[in-house]
Amino acid sequence: MGALRSLVRNESRTMAGLWLYLRRREDGVDEDAVAVPYGANGKAIFIVFAVVSAFEAGLFWLIDFGLVVDLLLLVLGVYSALLVFGVYAGTVVRPHVISPREVRVRYSSFYDLRIPRENVSTLRHLKESHDPAEAKAFRDGTWLSYDNFYETNLIAELREPMTMTRPLGKTESIRVVKFHADDPKAAVAAYERLDVS
Structure with missing residues (x-):
C-alpha cells in the first residue's frame, strides 16, 4: 500500500511540476540559495517520449475498438504524454539547491534528499560512469542518483549516515551521495562561497 501511495504522490507532484513549468517558477529555491540545474542532457529524450506517447494515442483511433474504448485509450495516451512532459518539467522547476543551510539533491518529483550543511x-x-546493474542497488552506503544515464559528476560525503527515501517509499541508510549537475564546477564554487562554518 505504501508503494501505491508513493506512486500517486509522485504523479501529483509531476503534474504540479508541469503547472510550475508553465508559470516559469522554480520550487524550493530561496533567495539566499543557488539553483543547480541537472536536466539539460535528458531534454531530447523526454521530447521523443512525449511525441511517441501522443502519436501512439493517435494510432489507436485508426483501430476501431468501439467509441468507449477509443475514448479511454485516447485519454490514457494524452495522460501518459502529460506525465512524460511533467517529469521533464520537474527536472527544470526542481533543480538541486545549495544554500547556507543544506545541500538538496533532487530529481523531478521522484526524490528530494535534504542534507544539512553540517553533515556534509x-x-x-568527480566525473564517473556507473554500471547500471550495480547502480540499482545501494552499496556500501553510497547512493547513486542515476537520472543522467548512470553518470555522476558530484560527490557529497557525509559526516554521519542519513536515511534516503526511494521513489516508491523504501528507505536506505547512506554515507555518500553521487549525483549529476549540468555545471558541477559552478556547484562546488557555490557550495564553497555559501559556507557559513
Whole structure:
C-alpha cells in the first residue's frame, strides 16, 4: 500500500511540476540559495517520449475498438504524454539547491534528499560512469542518483549516515551521495562561497 501511495504522490507532484513549468517558477529555491540545474542532457529524450506517447494515442483511433474504448485509450495516451512532459518539467522547476543551510539533491518529483550543511564533510567534482546493474542497488552506503544515464559528476560525503527515501517509499541508510549537475564546477564554487562554518 505504501508503494501505491508513493506512486500517486509522485504523479501529483509531476503534474504540479508541469503547472510550475508553465508559470516559469522554480520550487524550493530561496533567495539566499543557488539553483543547480541537472536536466539539460535528458531534454531530447523526454521530447521523443512525449511525441511517441501522443502519436501512439493517435494510432489507436485508426483501430476501431468501439467509441468507449477509443475514448479511454485516447485519454490514457494524452495522460501518459502529460506525465512524460511533467517529469521533464520537474527536472527544470526542481533543480538541486545549495544554500547556507543544506545541500538538496533532487530529481523531478521522484526524490528530494535534504542534507544539512553540517553533515556534509565535502562536496567535490568527480566525473564517473556507473554500471547500471550495480547502480540499482545501494552499496556500501553510497547512493547513486542515476537520472543522467548512470553518470555522476558530484560527490557529497557525509559526516554521519542519513536515511534516503526511494521513489516508491523504501528507505536506505547512506554515507555518500553521487549525483549529476549540468555545471558541477559552478556547484562546488557555490557550495564553497555559501559556507557559513
